[in-house]
Amino acid sequence: MARKRDSKPEQKKLESEKSVSRRNFLKHGAVAGVSAAAVGSSVGEAAAQEAGVNGIKWDYEADVIVIGSGASGMPCAIRARDAGLRVLVIDQNFDVGGKMLHSGAQVALGGGDPVQLRDIAGQGDKEGFIKIAPLHKPQDMTEDTDFLFKDITDWSVLDVAGQAPYRHNERELHRAWADNCYGTRQFLMDNYVRFSRIHGTHPTSGISRARRATAFLMLGDKTDIKAGTVTRQDAGIPGKSSSHFAPRIMGDGSKRVGPGAVWNGAALTRCLEFSAREKGVKFMLNRRMTEIIREKQFSGRVLGVKASYTPRFNPDTGAHLESLSQNGNVDERRDTITIRAKVAVMIGSGGHGANPQFRSMFYPAFNEPAFVSSAWALLGPLGQDASGIIAGMRIGANLSGMQQNLSANATYHIPTRLATRDSYTDMHPGHPTFPFRRSTGITLGTSSYEHLIAVNQVGKRFYNEMDLAKRRDTPVWPGGPRVGAPKHSLQHVQCDWRNCSPNWVKQMYNYSPALDAAMAMNEGSQAPHYYSGPLWAIFDSDTIERDGWDIKPPFTADNGYFFSADTIEGLAKKIYARHEFQRVPLKDLKETVSKWNAYVDEGSDPDFGRGKDAPMHRIDKPPFYAAAICPVWHDSYGGLRINGKAQVVDMDGAVIPGLYCGGEASGGGQQHGLGRALVHGYIAGTSIAQERA
Numbered sequence: 001m002a003r004k005r006d007s008k009p010e011q012k013k014l015e016s017e018k019s020v021s022r023r024n025f026l027k028h029g030a031v032a033g034v035s036a037a038a039v040g041s042s043v044g045e046a047a048a049q050e051a052g053v054n055g056i057k058w059d060y061e062a063d064v065i066v067i068g069s070g071a072s073g074m075p076c077a078i079r080a081r082d083a084g085l086r087v088l089v090i091d092q093n094f095d096v097g098g099k100m101l102h103s104g105a106q107v108a109l110g111g112g113d114p115v116q117l118r119d120i121a122g123q124g125d126k127e128g129f130i131k132i133a134p135l136h137k138p139q140d141m142t143e144d145t146d147f148l149f150k151d152i153t154d155w156s157v158l159d160v161a162g163q164a165p166y167r168h169n170e171r172e173l174h175r176a177w178a179d180n181c182y183g184t185r186q187f188l189m190d191n192y193v194r195f196s197r198i199h200g201t202h203p204t205s206g207i208s209r210a211r212r213a214t215a216f217l218m219l220g221d222k223t224d225i226k227a228g229t230v231t232r233q234d235a236g237i238p239g240k241s242s243s244h245f246a247p248r249i250m251g252d253g254s255k256r257v258g259p260g261a262v263w264n265g266a267a268l269t270r271c272l273e274f275s276a277r278e279k280g281v282k283f284m285l286n287r288r289m290t291e292i293i294r295e296k297q298f299s300g301r302v303l304g305v306k307a308s309y310t311p312r313f314n315p316d317t318g319a320h321l322e323s324l325s326q327n328g329n330v331d332e333r334r335d336t337i338t339i340r341a342k343v344a345v346m347i348g349s350g351g352h353g354a355n356p357q358f359r360s361m362f363y364p365a366f367n368e369p370a371f372v373s374s375a376w377a378l379l380g381p382l383g384q385d386a387s388g389i390i391a392g393m394r395i396g397a398n399l400s401g402m403q404q405n406l407s408a409n410a411t412y413h414i415p416t417r418l419a420t421r422d423s424y425t426d427m428h429p430g431h432p433t434f435p436f437r438r439s440t441g442i443t444l445g446t447s448s449y450e451h452l453i454a455v456n457q458v459g460k461r462f463y464n465e466m467d468l469a470k471r472r473d474t475p476v477w478p479g480g481p482r483v484g485a486p487k488h489s490l491q492h493v494q495c496d497w498r499n500c501s502p503n504w505v506k507q508m509y510n511y512s513p514a515l516d517a518a519m520a521m522n523e524g525s526q527a528p529h530y531y532s533g534p535l536w537a538i539f540d541s542d543t544i545e546r547d548g549w550d551i552k553p554p555f556t557a558d559n560g561y562f563f564s565a566d567t568i569e570g571l572a573k574k575i576y577a578r579h580e581f582q583r584v585p586l587k588d589l590k591e592t593v594s595k596w597n598a599y600v601d602e603g604s605d606p607d608f609g610r611g612k613d614a615p616m617h618r619i620d621k622p623p624f625y626a627a628a629i630c631p632v633w634h635d636s637y638g639g640l641r642i643n644g645k646a647q648v649v650d651m652d653g654a655v656i657p658g659l660y661c662g663g664e665a666s667g668g669g670q671q672h673g674l675g676r677a678l679v680h681g682y683i684a685g686t687s688i689a690q691e692r693a
Helices: 022-027 045-051 073-082 114-120 145-152 171-179 181-190 265-279 387-393 402-407 446-451 502-508 514-518 541-547 568-578 589-602 674-692
Strands: 060-067 087-090 106-108 212-219 261-263 282-284 287-296 299-309 336-347 453-455 535-540 562-565 624-629 647-649 655-661
Touching (some): 060 073, 073 181, 073 336, 114 181, 145 181, 171 181, 171 674, 181 674, 287 336, 336 387, 336 674, 387 655, 446 541, 453 589, 535 541, 535 568, 541 624, 562 568, 568 589, 568 624
Parallel strands (some): 060 087, 060 336, 087 282, 299 655, 336 655
Antiparallel strands (some): 106 212, 212 261, 287 299, 299 336, 453 535, 562 624
16 A cells, blocks of 8 residues: 655655666676667767767767657657667656557647548558548548648637637747648658548647547557557457556557557557667667756757666566567666767657646646646656756756646546546556556546545535536537537638637636636645645445446555545544545544535535536445545646747747757647647657758
8 A cells, every 4th residue: 555655745755766786787787888889879988988078978979869758759769860860769767658658649730641631532541451431521621731820820719718729829839830740640650650530639739620540550469560460468458457568458449440450659659669669769768867968058059968867666576667678778777877969959858747846837736746647657756747848947948838738628637537646547457557556446437426525635525526527628620619619610710809709708618617626725735835635535335336336456456545444434544544645634524424415315515516417325325435536737738948940949049059849848839749749759850850961
């Protein structure tokens, strides 16, 4: 089970930060002095150290250092390698892929990209995997880059919360993004990624056309990236097991591709990884960039990076976690090393969703360290920690788009999954990081919330449970009032004031402040942090039977996020004693349950309006249960300011020579997910190659 946190959890040293001594490293037979030639250099390690640049002794050198192996880092690495550059990717985690591996692989590009054109023509894929007809009419997908650019900078579009997703997008950045969508989609397909039929549009990827396609593989007798196949075991067995190949069980793709297709981030990540390794990209995993080295702190060229050793170990066995593929890995275990970048450093280290101090700049109430970013178990305690952004700031980089965290419903929300801190993902046993979460969690539909009450850290209800996990709709295809658009997407008029007129906003406004209520100060909030504290779903044995919940392992575990007791008082005591972030007793829980039962008998809920929207049920049959409700910060927006070439710029708007960035580490773009990051990586790799030329 999880251990109780001390009074200052943010100061606790992470287990994964323990380094392996050089003596122990040599004892186990690894080669601590891997030469710089291991990353493609023509000089050995000693020569690289003796040469020195600006008085710095370098342990390694490459033409291009890519920080992070996710959706922006991987395309950049491959693109630069295609241009003949020596590329080293470093990643703080033990395996490649970052949050891309955890994703749904839903890539919304557009502007007449190759998959749109394929579906417009009614064609299939070259391998013949796609067996279904296009899901959209040609007019639903027909556009050019000018139309796409206008769509993604349309100031008139609002969501149902009155937020403007595209109004503050940087023009140069999004012009470049639109112009490179075609090239990026083709690049991905040239590097073994297979795409489904176009189906709708991903959130904040424009409203006027269908643009989203999902990466997929086909079930087969063996996992073979070149052939496009994956075994059922590697794809994951629904309801039972994940795998090292796919942390999340790959979904059924029959409706988007045809029989035997499966999809999610593994279909995107593992294909790009295979291509990168095949082409000679080198990987140094378990290596976190801690400093960007520049000629002078605020001037001159970026020369390289300093990076620390960040291994991860199985919390049950102590075994060192290792990547699925080893080809091209550089096994370096010294505490700290310096790596010279002869041409460029690219920051693709991810966002700030797991850094409470950083994210609270945008939402002060979300400083609660109990709540993490999505893919928490997969990425580990150093994932999504804003390290790349902070390192860029320390050498003079500007920031952009910080306010855009407030304009996407996917940024922070309450998932419907209970009883696990890692609430965004449905990872099952079978992946090396499952022991960190210990439970898959109890996955509910929003209607199942009628069977519970939700309480804060002192045991008081704080909102109507039926609205707790609802997320506001985003203006996407096919448009219409439900998502905040007056008209169907094909009739949407770009940059028309009527789309955001006060009369229309009054009609469509439908913001739910459930998460705001969940994160509010309460009687247990104490200075100086005023943490809102953990949240709990309270229910009884009748709930289990009535709604058919499966609470057996692996859906729950003795992990400090699920408890049962024969009395409400006993339940409150267990939570306080054994949950790592429960800082105060749940002093009001017994009274809250008694009051709720009285409301059920009366048939109304005067506190939060329950009763009309769903049946109400007493909580009175032991055993009683408590399952953690864990809000999550999923995507993050705002980061280093970049131009249309993915170059990082300083406070004066000047380019920082040799420094590039993309994805969630960059700012200026209100676009959810993979489409933004993949194009940024493609642009960065292209720009780096041109710089070398």
